[in-house]
Amino acid sequence: MVESGKWEPKIVAFLCNWCSYAGADLAGTSRIQYPPNVRIIRVPCSGRVNAFFILSSLQKGVDGVLVSGCHPGECHYLTGNYSARRRFALLKNLLEFAGIEEGRVQFSWVSASEGVRFAKLIERVTTRIKTLGPSKRLVKTPDRGPFHAAVND
Amino acid sequence: MRQLTTDIRSIARKLLQEKKVQVVIGFERGSMPLRSRPCFVRKEEDVERLVWDGFCENTLAAYLPKRKEKVAIVAKGCDSRAVVELIKEKQAQREQVILIGVPCRGMIDRTRVEANVAPKRILQAEEREDVLILNGSDFEQALSRSDLLHDSCKTCTHPNPVLHDVLAGQPLVEKDGDSFSDIEAFDAMTSEERWAYVSKEVDKCIRCYACRNACPLCYCPECFVDASLPRWIGKSTDASDTTIFHLMRAYHLAGRCVSCGACERACPVGVDIRKLNRKLQKDVKALFGYEAGLSLDETSPLATFRPDDPEHFIVNP
Numbered sequence: 001m002v003e004s005g006k007w008e009p010k011i012v013a014f015l016c017n018w019c020s021y022a023g024a025d026l027a028g029t030s031r032i033q034y035p036p037n038v039r040i041i042r043v044p045c046s047g048r049v050n051a052f053f054i055l056s057s058l059q060k061g062v063d064g065v066l067v068s069g070c071h072p073g074e075c076h077y078l079t080g081n082y083s084a085r086r087r088f089a090l091l092k093n094l095l096e097f098a099g100i101e102e103g104r105v106q107f108s109w110v111s112a113s114e115g116v117r118f119a120k121l122i123e124r125v126t127t128r129i130k131t132l133g134p135s136k137r138l139v140k141t142p143d144r145g146p147f148h149a150a151v152n153d
Numbered sequence: 154m155r156q157l158t159t160d161i162r163s164i165a166r167k168l169l170q171e172k173k174v175q176v177v178i179g180f181e182r183g184s185m186p187l188r189s190r191p192c193f194v195r196k197e198e199d200v201e202r203l204v205w206d207g208f209c210e211n212t213l214a215a216y217l218p219k220r221k222e223k224v225a226i227v228a229k230g231c232d233s234r235a236v237v238e239l240i241k242e243k244q245a246q247r248e249q250v251i252l253i254g255v256p257c258r259g260m261i262d263r264t265r266v267e268a269n270v271a272p273k274r275i276l277q278a279e280e281r282e283d284v285l286i287l288n289g290s291d292f293e294q295a296l297s298r299s300d301l302l303h304d305s306c307k308t309c310t311h312p313n314p315v316l317h318d319v320l321a322g323q324p325l326v327e328k329d330g331d332s333f334s335d336i337e338a339f340d341a342m343t344s345e346e347r348w349a350y351v352s353k354e355v356d357k358c359i360r361c362y363a364c365r366n367a368c369p370l371c372y373c374p375e376c377f378v379d380a381s382l383p384r385w386i387g388k389s390t391d392a393s394d395t396t397i398f399h400l401m402r403a404y405h406l407a408g409r410c411v412s413c414g415a416c417e418r419a420c421p422v423g424v425d426i427r428k429l430n431r432k433l434q435k436d437v438k439a440l441f442g443y444e445a446g447l448s449l450d451e452t453s454p455l456a457t458f459r460p461d462d463p464e465h466f467i468v469n470p
Contacts, residue, residue, distance in 0.1 A: 051404055052377075052385050053398050059386075073461065082458035085467075090407050090455075092466050097340060097432045098400060099348025108468040117347055120470035137348055138395035 009063035010130045011038045013054060013122075016081075018072035019111045026115030034119040035126040038066070039147045045069060046082030051091050054105055058138040062131035064104055068121070071109040079107070100137055101129045155207040157205040157255060161227060162255050166200045168225050174251055178207040179227035186278045187263040189294065192271035197345035200223055200245025203227070205321075206281050210260040211304065212415040214369035217246040226250060229257035231305070231413035233314035234446025238409055241449060244372055256325040258298075259306030262287065262418075266301055270294055305414025305427065315447055333435040339428065355396045357422040360388070364426050365402060366420035370409050377401060402428035408437045408454035 017023040021042045027034060042051055054065045063091025067088065069081040088107045096102050106125055110118045160164045165177040178269040181192035181202040193216075194200055203429045205227070213226050214235035228236060233252055239245045267275065270287060277288040281453045314320070339347065362378065365371045378398060386401075387394040387429045403410075403426075412434060437443050440463050441454040 036309060051401065054398065056385075059393050059397060064448060072464070079458065082460065083455070083464070085457055085462055085464055086441065086455055087407075089440055089463060089466060090433060091404060093403060093436050094400060094407075094429065094433060096344070097347065098351045098396070098429065099344050099346075101344055106468050108470070117470060124468060124470045138393055138396060139389060140387070 007038040009037050011064040011066060011129060012057045012062045013038045013040045013066040014049050015040055016069040017042055017044050019135050020068035022112035023110040023114045023118040027118045030115045032114050032115055032119040035124040037126050038122050045077050045080035046084040058135060059140045061139045066106050068108045071111055101132050103132055104135060116127035123126050157322045161205050161253060162203050163198050164319050164321060165194060165203055166197055169197045174225040175222035177214050177225045179203045186275050187266055209260040210418055211367045211464055212413040218372040224250055226255055228252045228254050229312050230311045230313055233316045234411035237316055237446045237449055238370055238411060251326060252317040254314030254320040256322055258312045259302040261301045262303045271295055303414055309403050326396055336431050336435050354425045355399055358395050359422060360390050363415035363419040363421060367415040370406060380397055403433055406430060407433040409445055410434055
């Protein structure tokens with residue numbers, strides 16, 4: 001359970017429908033414990049993950065993003081994760097180059113039979129993001145409109 | 154330079170005479186010193202407008218997409234690389250374009266010239282081999298050409314057109330591969346320092362999209378910044394939105410950017426735009442062994458994959 005008053009990271013996980021989502025499901029049905037910080041979004045394939053999904057998540061104040069798909073060679077659509085892997089390699093490097101902390105955005109492969117691996121992965125990702133602390137760099141502070149100050153200050 | 158101008162004019166005249174093309178895209182003298190501007194020559198008698206000097210900095214390849222007629226284009230090294238990428242991405246047909254290749258000695262950054270003589274006003278500029286001679290109402294000054302080049306020209310390793318149908322002048326010596334030492338130095342800084350630098354640069358941005366408009370490879374009918382369904386990012390100069398704009402603009406050019414530097418030259422507020430592009434260029438070369446714009450046959454790196462692509466970044470719990 002999340003203790004009240006203590007900061008807990010919010011992590012968004014984009015999981016592919018065919019492997020990683022099923023892996024998460026298996027972890028659940030097998031009653032394997034893993035940190036409750038992760039919010040799962042099911043996508044058809046890791047190749048579906050647009051870089052904007054990741055950046056928009058960070059912009060909205062998520063503390064970490066995980067993307068996971070089928071192991072290379074096991075993609076339901078045969079090559080989706082191969083294409084994704086090239087894009088992720090560049091994106092991860094670019095974000096870190098621009099000063100987004102290493103570990104804010106992580107990538108992995110989890111198959112449908114790897115419930116244990118999924119739990120371990122979430123454990124590891126959560127620990128990493130906890131050490132990084134709350135995400136601040138790309139977070140967008142809500143625009144309160146031009147008249148906010150006039151009315152409220 | 155004068156010889157190149159004559160060569161370009163005679164090639165253009167011949168192409169128009171023989172009706173091989175409907176338009177020749179080149180440069181003409183601008184209305185101010187240190188300026189040359191793009192020009193579209195459709196009639197034989199206008200061929201005399203064409204010039205070639207150290208101020209032909211625009212990337213003319215940007216005028217190529219969506220063109221219906223047959224075109225001849227005066228192409229520097231970077232222009233030709235952009236044309237190669239455009240042909241590969243089916244934004245132009247090879248048969249449709251005649252490249253008038255011009256080996257390029259690098260273009261002169263006029264802001265650097267002006268900084269050298271400020272606050273005096275330059276009324277006339279003349280190029281003689283490696284020297285630029287400036288004249289004003291009360292001064293004459295000679296500057297070394299190599300100190301005045303654009304950053305993108307300083308790091309350029311392919312001054313000769315990679316693809317051309319006719320070549321004006323003699324090919325130059327190709328330079329050694331880019332060392333990306335600036336990118337390595339930046340990478341060696343801490344994450345905080347890099348973020349501070351990126352934030353400071355992005356903070357200047359007024360979101361005019363001149364970088365996008367000048368880019369020869371930004372031809373999408375609807376750019377992500379203009380889309381409203383879905384609205385990918387906010388349209389104001391909010392720091393977060395603007396950072397994401399710069400990240401995504403660079404990312405969309407991954408493996409496509411030919412490093413012509415048009416973005417940086419177009420920027421009215423001097424954002425260090427090429428930093429992110431060059432990082433991607435370096436990674437694309439290191440990870441996938443690809444350099445944009447060098448060959449018509451090589452598949453673009455993000456349109457293909459290899460089963461043994463690097464995956465050092467994958468978390469294995």
